[in-house]
Amino acid sequence: MMKTFIKSILLSGLFILAFNSCSLNEYNPSGANANIVYSTEEGFEYLVNSAYYNFRAQFYGREDIMFLGEGGTDIWHLAGKGTHADQLLAYTAKLDATTGQIKNTWQRFYEIVNYANAGLGRIDDVTFKDPQTKLTKEGELRFIRAYAYWAIAEFFGGVTLRTEETEGAVMTGVRSPLSDFYELIITDLERAKEILPITQTEYGRADRKAAYGLLARTSLTRASYLEYFENNKTEADKFYKKVLDAADYLITNRTTLGCKLYDSFEELFDPANNKTNEEALWAVTHSTNSALNPQSGNPNRMFMWYIAKYTSLCGMPSTEVTEYGRDNNRRLMPTRYLLELFDEEKDGRYYGSFREEFIMPAGTATYTWKDADITTFKKNFTGTLPSINAGERALLFTKKKVADKATLPYGVKDIDDTYNADGSISDDASSNIYYPSLKKFRDPDRSPNSNAGTKNVIVMRLAEMYLAAAEASFKLGDSETAAGYINVLRRRAAVKTPVDYTNDMLVTKDDISLDFLLDERARELCGELLRWFDLKRTKQLENRLGPGKANPDIVSFNPDKHYLRPVPQAEIDALGGNYDNNPGY
Numbered sequence: 001m002m003k004t005f006i007k008s009i010l011l012s013g014l015f016i017l018a019f020n021s022c023s024l025n026e027y028n029p030s031g032a033n034a035n036i037v038y039s040t041e042e043g044f045e046y047l048v049n050s051a052y053y054n055f056r057a058q059f060y061g062r063e064d065i066m067f068l069g070e071g072g073t074d075i076w077h078l079a080g081k082g083t084h085a086d087q088l089l090a091y092t093a094k095l096d097a098t099t100g101q102i103k104n105t106w107q108r109f110y111e112i113v114n115y116a117n118a119g120l121g122r123i124d125d126v127t128f129k130d131p132q133t134k135l136t137k138e139g140e141l142r143f144i145r146a147y148a149y150w151a152i153a154e155f156f157g158g159v160t161l162r163t164e165e166t167e168g169a170v171m172t173g174v175r176s177p178l179s180d181f182y183e184l185i186i187t188d189l190e191r192a193k194e195i196l197p198i199t200q201t202e203y204g205r206a207d208r209k210a211a212y213g214l215l216a217r218t219s220l221t222r223a224s225y226l227e228y229f230e231n232n233k234t235e236a237d238k239f240y241k242k243v244l245d246a247a248d249y250l251i252t253n254r255t256t257l258g259c260k261l262y263d264s265f266e267e268l269f270d271p272a273n274n275k276t277n278e279e280a281l282w283a284v285t286h287s288t289n290s291a292l293n294p295q296s297g298n299p300n301r302m303f304m305w306y307i308a309k310y311t312s313l314c315g316m317p318s319t320e321v322t323e324y325g326r327d328n329n330r331r332l333m334p335t336r337y338l339l340e341l342f343d344e345e346k347d348g349r350y351y352g353s354f355r356e357e358f359i360m361p362a363g364t365a366t367y368t369w370k371d372a373d374i375t376t377f378k379k380n381f382t383g384t385l386p387s388i389n390a391g392e393r394a395l396l397f398t399k400k401k402v403a404d405k406a407t408l409p410y411g412v413k414d415i416d417d418t419y420n421a422d423g424s425i426s427d428d429a430s431s432n433i434y435y436p437s438l439k440k441f442r443d444p445d446r447s448p449n450s451n452a453g454t455k456n457v458i459v460m461r462l463a464e465m466y467l468a469a470a471e472a473s474f475k476l477g478d479s480e481t482a483a484g485y486i487n488v489l490r491r492r493a494a495v496k497t498p499v500d501y502t503n504d505m506l507v508t509k510d511d512i513s514l515d516f517l518l519d520e521r522a523r524e525l526c527g528e529l530l531r532w533f534d535l536k537r538t539k540q541l542e543n544r545l546g547p548g549k550a551n552p553d554i555v556s557f558n559p560d561k562h563y564l565r566p567v568p569q570a571e572i573d574a575l576g577g578n579y580d581n582n583p584g585y
Contacts, residue, residue: 041133044119044126048137051115051144052205053294058108060284060457060529061300063331064101068155068565069529072557073541074550075338075522076531079308079330080433081425081553089332091556097569097585105155106568109148116145118165132197139196142188143206143214150218153181154533155565157582173575182222186242189215193246199258203276204285204456209250209257213281213460216246216468223475224537240472247469250281250462259462261492265352269440274455281460288445288454300453303446305331306438306527310358313376314394314411315367323444324358325437326451333435336419337550338526339399341519346501349493349523350399354436358395360388367394373411376430380406397434424552438527463489463524471517479509486512489524514538536563560584 037043059065063085070076071089078089087094088101095102119141128134152159161176161184193211200207223239226232254260260278262268268279277283286293286300293299307325312318320326334354342350360367369385386409388394395411396402397418405412413434418426426432443453470485487506494502507516521534535541542559544550561584572579 038118038122039126041126041128044123044137047115047119047122048140051112051119051141053115054108054112055147055284056286056299057294058104060459061286061302061453063301063305064105065529066302066305066331067101068105068532070332070527070531072545072554072562073531073535074544075335075526076332077335077425077551077553079333079435080429081427082330084331090554091558091562093556095562095566097566097572097581099566099568102155102565103568103570105565106152106571109152112148113145113152113162114166116141116148117163120145121165135195136197136200139192139211140206142192143196143211146185146188146192146214146218149181149185150214150221153178153185154221154536156567157564159567171575173571173579175580178225182218185218186215186222189218198256204283206282207257209259210282210460212246212250212257213465216243216250216465217460219243219246220468220471221533221537223472224539227475228537228539237476240475243468243472244476247465247472250465251469254462261462261488263492265349265493268461269352269442271442271444271455277456277458277461279461279463280456280458281462281465283456283458285456286454290452293452298451298453300443300455300457301329301451302441302457303443303453303455304329304451306333306441308333308397308435308437309433310395310437314369314373315360315364315388316358316394317361317364319449321358321361322446322448323442324355325439325442326449330433332438332527333425334438334526335551336415336423338522339415339436341523342399344399346495346504347490347493347523348495352493353438353440353526354399355439356396356398356436357393358397360390360392360394362390364390366390377411377413378406395434397436399436422548422552423550440527458528464530467517467521467524470512470520474512474514474517479512482512482517483507483509486517486520489520493523514540539563558584 038047067085067088071085072091076089078084078086085101086092087096087099120138123134123138123141126134128137149161158175158178158181160173161180163184189211192206193208193215196206196208196211198208219239219242223236223243226236226239250257250259258278259281262273262279267273268277290297290299304326307327307330309327309330310316310324311320311327339354344350367388369379369381369387373379374381388410393410397413399415401416402408402412402414405414413431417428417431418435420426441455441457443455446452446454466485466489470482473479473482473485490505490507491502494500494505496502518534518538518540522531525531535544541557541563545554545557546552547555561582564582566585567579567581572581
C-alpha cells in the first residue's frame, strides 16, 4: 500500500494538470501517510486522480489495448504477414500465461480497481465543503471501477472480484462467477448515472453521459452472454431493455448532456475537433505539453500503427509527413472483408476512415521514375518516363481494382495486389505492405518524426448508442425500430455530393440481422478498440475466423480456449499455485 500511496502522490498532480493545464496550489504530503492524506478533501482528490491514471499511462494510446481490442478479429490482419504480437493477433501458441501484454493488462486494471475501492471505502470519512463534490467523486470512482471490471471480466472471465481496498501482500484468491461481476458493474453505473454531474469542469472526467454510455455497453454485453453462452433469452431480454433505456436517454437528452452527432464522419475525426469532441461520451486525455503526460516521449501512439508503407516511394520524403502518420511502425492492416463491407461511392465512412491517396508534399523536388519504384509497382512505361510534382498524387493504395495501374504515372497497389481472392494476405512482400490506412487517429499537430502524440482517445461516442439501441430493439423483436436507429447513422454517413446517395444508404427492417448489425458496427467503429469485445460477446469469433471465413489467415482460433485470455503465471505463482488458470492454458 505504501508503494501505491507514494505513486499516487507523485502522479496524481501530474494527472490533474493533464486534465486542465492550469496552475495548482502546492501541496506537500511530507510526513503524512495514506490514511491521513486521503482523509482530507484535497488528498482524496489525489486518490481519485490516481484511479484514472492507468487509462492514460497503460491503455488508451498504447499498443496493448489495440492488440486486445481489435486484434484477432475479422477486420484486421497482422500487417504485411508480420509476427509482431501474433499471440494476440493470430492466437499462436505464444499466447500463454507468460505473455507480457496479458500480465500488464491484469496488473494495471486491478490497480485501477484498487484505487477505486480505496476511495469508495474511505469517502464517508472525508469532509467535503460541498456535498455535490462528494457525490461527484463517488460517481467517478464507481464509473472507473465499473469500466475496469468490465475489461477484466471480458478478458479473463470470472476471476477475482474485490470490493474492498487491498493492503499488503495478498496470498489467496477466490474466483467469482461472471454474473457477480456484472451485478457490481451495473449497480455501480446505476448509482453513478444518478449522482454524476451533467458536465465536468475538466474534460476527460466521467460525467452523466459517460455513466449512461457505459451502462448501455455493459448491459449489452451481459445480455449477449445470457443469450449466446447461457441460452437464457428470457433473462437476456431484461438487459436488452436496460440497454434500450440507457441509450434512449442519451439520444433523447443529448443536447442537455452536451453531446451530438457531427454532421459528417470527416468532422467527427477531424484533428481540430479532438480536444473537445462533441460526439465523445468519454475520452482519455493526452496533453499537448508532453511534460504533463505519464510517458512524455510516447503518450498516445495510435497514429502510428495502422499506417501502410509510404515514405521513400515515388518521390515521397524519406521521413514522415505528419498528416499521414509515422511510417515503419505498421501493426494492423484491414482485411479484405472489412474493406469490402463499404460501398465507398455511397458511404462516406470509408474515406472518412481510410486513406488511399498520398500526395507529394509542398516543397518536394520533382520526381522522375526510378528503376526500384518501377519494379515495386510493376510499371510498363513506354517512351519518356513520367514525373510527379509537389501537390500531385504519388501513391494510391486502393480497395478498388485498377485496370491500367501499370501505366499510370503514380504508384498503385490495388486490392488484388494486396490480398488473395479468398481474403488472405498476398505472399508478395512487394505488395502486402501497401493497403488503405486507417486515419481516425491521425495527429498532424505533433512534432515531426516524434512518437509523442498529442490527441485524446475517444473511448465511447454517441454513435455507439444508436448501434446499441438498434441491437437491443432487434433482440426485443422490433426490427423496424432497429432500422430507424441505424438509418440515423447511415443518413449521416451518406455521400451527398456530387450525387446524394442518402436514399440508397437507408435500410429496412428486413435488412436487420445479427450479421448485419456486426457488419454495421465494423463500418462505424473499426479501429476504435471494440471489435474483439463485439465478436466475443456474440460468440461470433469462431464463425468469422479461419479458412473460408472473413479472416482466413487466423487458423489457430480455438473456441474452447480463446474466448478468454490466460491468467498471468506471475499471479498464479504469487498465490502459491492455488488458482486455476482459464481452460486450455
